[in-house]
Amino acid sequence: MQLSFLRSLPSLGIILSIIAAFLLFISIASYLFFIDISSKINNIAIQNIKDNTELEAEELSISLSNKIESITTNLEILRNSPSIILQLDVASNIINAAQYSTGDLTNAYVWTNKNGEIIWSSKFLNKTAYEKFKGQNISERDQFRIVKSTLKPYFATVIDAITNIPTVFISYPILVDSMSINNSATSYLQSSGDIQEQQQQQQSQINKTFSGVVFAGINSSSIINYLNSKITPNNQSSINLIDKDGLILFSSNTEFNNIVLDSKEYIEIMKKYLDEQNQRIISTAMKKVFKEETGSVEIINKSGSSSTIAYTPVYLNGQIVFYVTLSTQHNFATEVEDLIRQQQNFTMGSLFAIGIIAFLISIIMGL
Numbered sequence: 025m026q027l028s029f030l031r032s033l034p035s036l037g038i039i040l041s042i043i044a045a046f047l048l049f050i051s052i053a054s055y056l057f058f059i060d061i062s063s064k065i066n067n068i069a070i071q072n073i074k075d076n077t078e079l080e081a082e083e084l085s086i087s088l089s090n091k092i093e094s095i096t097t098n099l100e101i102l103r104n105s106p107s108i109i110l111q112l113d114v115a116s117n118i119i120n121a122a123q124y125s126t127g128d129l130t131n132a133y134v135w136t137n138k139n140g141e142i143i144w145s146s147k148f149l150n151k152t153a154y155e156k157f158k159g160q161n162i163s164e165r166d167q168f169r170i171v172k173s174t175l176k177p178y179f180a181t182v183i184d185a186i187t188n189i190p191t192v193f194i195s196y197p198i199l200v201d202s203m204s205i206n207n208s209a210t211s212y213l214q215s216s217g218d219i220q221e222q223q224q225q226q227q228s229q230i231n232k233t234f235s236g237v238v239f240a241g242i243n244s245s246s247i248i249n250y251l252n253s254k255i256t257p258n259n260q261s262s263i264n265l266i267d268k269d270g271l272i273l274f275s276s277n278t279e280f281n282n283i284v285l286d287s288k289e290y291i292e293i294m295k296k297y298l299d300e301q302n303q304r305i306i307s308t309a310m311k312k313v314f315k316e317e318t319g320s321v322e323i324i325n326k327s328g329s330s331s332t333i334a335y336t337p338v339y340l341n342g343q344i345v346f347y348v349t350l351s352t353q354h355n356f357a358t359e360v361e362d363l364i365r366q367q368q369n370f371t372m373g374s375l376f377a378i379g380i381i382a383f384l385i386s387i388i389m390g391l
Contacts, residue, residue: 070322073352074332077261078320081334081350084263087254088247088338091129092194092345095240096177098122098133099196102238108135109200109235116144122240129250131191131241138236140168167193167239175199175234179345181267182244190273192247195239199232244273251348266347270314276351285310297325309335313347330354 102108102122107115115135122133123146134145140163148154162168171178180193244265251263262276270285277297283290286307294303302323309321313335320334331353338346 070330070332070354073354074320074322074334077332077334077350077352078318078336080255080261081320081336081348082318084251084254084350085336085338085348088251088346088348089340091126091250092338092340095126095130095194095242096196096340098126099177099194099238099240102133102135103196103198108198108238111137111143111235116148119144119238120146120149122146126240128253129242129246131189131243131246133238133240136162136168136237138172138234139163140165140172140237143236167195168237171195171197171237171239172234179340179343181269182271182273190244192242192244192267193239194242195237197237198235200235201232247346248274261350261352264349264351266349268344268346273346298323299326306333309333313337313349316344 099122102118105115105118106112107118119133119135123130132145132147134147135143137143140161142157142160142162145153145157148158163172166180167178170180175197177197178193178195180195182190182192247265248263251265255261255263263274264272264276264280265274266272266285272280272283272285272290275281279293280290283293291303294306298306302325305321305323309319312319316337318334318336320332322330322332324330331351333349333351335347335349337344338348
């Protein structure tokens with residue numbers, strides 16, 4: 025039997041060589057196949073993340089824009105309201121109703137007279153706020169001062185409110201003339217049945233005059249809460265909100281809060297998380313968004329995590345008021361890649377096991 029085995033060695037060697045060559049070919053082909061498939065699936069996953077992030081950023085921009093427009097619509101209604109023009113106490117009802125309609129974003133609606141003294145605020149439903157702020161003069165604050173000087177609506181960047189809370193203000197002037205007063209009095213008093221007496225109390229005015237301001241205050245935290253409520257629950261994205269002057273109102277990384285883009289402090293913080301190449305990518309993206317462009321970029325931080333950052337401006341009446349960026353990490357793409365790598369390792373292990381079994385079978389057959 026031993027002699028027979030020795031005689032078979034040449035043919036056995038050939039068989040083993042063929043098997044080894046075949047398994048080597050299959051292994052290389054399988055490895056290249058899985059590498060190619062892994063790359064394609066990973067690219068598809070990243071593209072899907074990119075498309076979804078861009079779409080969601082645009083939807084957030086539109087949603088916030090529409091919400092702010094509803095606030096400006098309320099302010100337009102308030103300043104043309106007969107009870108506001110006639111400075112009647114019942115005006116408090118429509119001011120409170122305006123706050124109720126946009127309470128998920130606005131902190132308060134406020135009405136002042138021409139001297140900047142607060143007549144009513146939706147906050148006055150709270151007795152403490154009423155006693156503290158009723159009649160307070162805000163004539164030196166931008167939400168009143170600029171509107172009085174320009175007689176035009178004003179969208180303020182974040183400033184401290186009288187409550188010392190960073191707030192965005194949207195202000196509208198109350199402009200009256202003899203025609204608006206008479207029309208307002210007639211419209212209102214037709215329901216009260218006392219037209220003649222009240223008309224005699226109105227003074228005729230020839231030109232429009234400044235009679236006060238109505239404005240809405242929006243806490244920056246309320247904007248973030250509103251935007252977060254609009255993000256798909258399964259989407260692990262983080263929002264950054266930037267005002268029209270480049271001030272970061274909110275960032276998922278709190279180190280960037282209240283930092284101006286491209287400032288020295290901003291650059292120093294960026295160096296902690298991104299290398300020079302990825303810093304340039306972010307800088308280019310921000311220049312594009314300030315040119316009213318939308319889009320997205322992919323970055324990799326120093327820890328090796330990759331993300332897609334989508335950017336888009338928020339408009340109000342054709343003017344930019346905010347910029348929104350949405351950042352989504354490539355967790356899903358990484359998970360897909362890991363699964364493919366596991367499948368690849370399993371296949372390679374199976375081929376290796378088959379090769380060992382084939383070798384053992386050849387040895388047994390030769391005995």
